[in-house]
Amino acid sequence: MLKKYLRGVGAALLMSIGALAPAAQAQSLFDPVVRVNESVITRFEVEQRQQFLTVLRQSGITRDGVIDALIDERLQLAEAARLKAELTEDQLQQAMEEFAARANLSAEEFTAAIGQQGVAPETFRDFVRAGAAWREVVRRRYAGQARVSDAEIDRAIALGTGQGSVQVQLAEIVLPLMPETAALVREEADKIQQMKTNAEFSAAAREYSASPSAEQGGALGWMPLSNLPEQIAPLFLSMAPGDVTPPLPLPNVNAIALFQLRGLRDSRPGILQNVDLDYMLVRTPQGQAAAEVARLEPLVSTCDSIYSHISDPDGTRIEHVTAPRSDTETARRGVIDGLDPLEMGALPGNAAFVMLCARTPIAGADLSRDDLQQRLFRRKLEDLAGGYLAELRANAYIERL
Known part of the structure; x- marks a missing residue:
């Protein structure tokens, strides 16, 4: 029954979010x-x-x-x-x-x-x-579920607080949350969270998940940890392969998702969150950034030499940026995290690219074990609270007038 319902509402749910709007303008402030x-x-x-x-x-x-x-x-x-x-x-x-x-x-x-x-x-x-x-x-x-162990802190430190070139291999299960099935969905989510094997999780994904990945048993493959939403990424630092996250609310959708960690690796030396980034930002005509990267890589050996190969008479195309990594926008930071010094990468949208000049640790800015423990604890609480609130919303009568 639950499987049929979830399959039936999954596609319609993802297409119809946002359709509700106030029916009429209020005539009084109250x-x-x-x-x-x-x-x-x-x-x-x-x-x-x-x-x-x-x-x-x-x-x-x-x-x-x-x-x-x-x-x-x-x-x-x-x-x-x-x-x-x-x-x-x-x-x-x-x-x-x-x-x-x-x-x-x-x-x-x-x-x-x-x-x-x-x-x-x-x-x-x-x-x-x-x-x-x-x-x-x-x-x-x-509070009891969100406790952070010494082993979890050690793992986070070893991976550069999870903000470097760490990659994760994940699988997902997406469960629509509707008032008439919220109790059944929550019961099933609790069972899924206890699963420890890939086979169990994949079978549940094929049976219940409303995501297109259901056909692959929920498998999402390898991806950089820095590409994940900042609210989710730290969770995987305190998990072992096979562990499943708590139910997490999906933005703008009446649904929750559970993720199983299937692998974690670091393909380069760890990048601490607290570093200054020194890089060149080069704007190109729409759709030409990747081609410019391919053209310039054999020609440019230093960041300054980029000026010799790109015309910028009014100073609007090339920008030399120095900023803390934590202040760098997510999409740009995700590209830079995958670069070694003097490497280039096109930004999403293919209308600009970056060339990394250097990463410099910020003196005295490294997180202490206590700081890291508190950060991981808060993130765990926030994720658990998000699932809790999504459940309350699913069970509530909400009418926009």
Whole structure:
């Protein structure tokens, strides 16, 4: 029954995400725009949250993104109430003080400052309350599962904190999450997570997975660890071949995914996360970057010599960049991670290429064992919490009005 259902909704699910939209414009600030189980989200709350995030100078703010965040917070607060993990007034005040301290202000000063920008005090309180309550829920439920062993830390250190040229061989199972089957899906996901052999996982992928990789038993082959989303990649540093991740939510899709680690290798000396990158960025006409790399590789022996082979009279084509690796955009960093000094690589889109000049460790920036343990612990918690929230969403009644 479950297999037939998952197969039936898989393709339709992946094609239909994003089709929902508000049915009509609200006529009043306090008219509801979304129903979430027994509660509502009003237009006032949406506009207030947008203004609050603008004051905080967050980038990429959209109305749909704000509504999604408020939906999540309703579910998080409801779960906190169910588990009796709600904040007391003293705990809420402490959380607000900690948040305001990031701007070197007291909670009272922070509230007054945002009030001058049109943000109500309740908006700040609600934002902090939801985040703090959810952290407590996640801590209670998953702190034991997210513990990081000494062996896991040793493994991460040996692989350069997992941000170098490490490659992973993975298999996947994608399970659609719909209200009518959420319990069955969660039960099956728990069974899959306990699997230890490739054969078991492949059989489950062929039977249940809604991904095109199901025909290959979920196999994805080898890929650079740096190509994976930053929320997922650190998980594999604490896993052994055959281990399966917790259920992970897929962005913009009502589905969860489980990944089995089948192999891990490092084809070059490890690249620490905390390094400065020195490289040339060369822009080309669309679709010509790879051809330019092939033309220049036999001719260019140093980064400076690239100027002798590319015309750049107005200084817009060639850019000499020095920046921390952690500040380099993901796609560009993924290409650079695969290069040795003086090697070139075309960037995704084939409209630019990079030539690596050097990598330089940032003095005093290496992670300590304690830092690395905390980072791995937080990543584990975040991934477990993401699956938890996806399950809450799947079981919720959510209607955009």
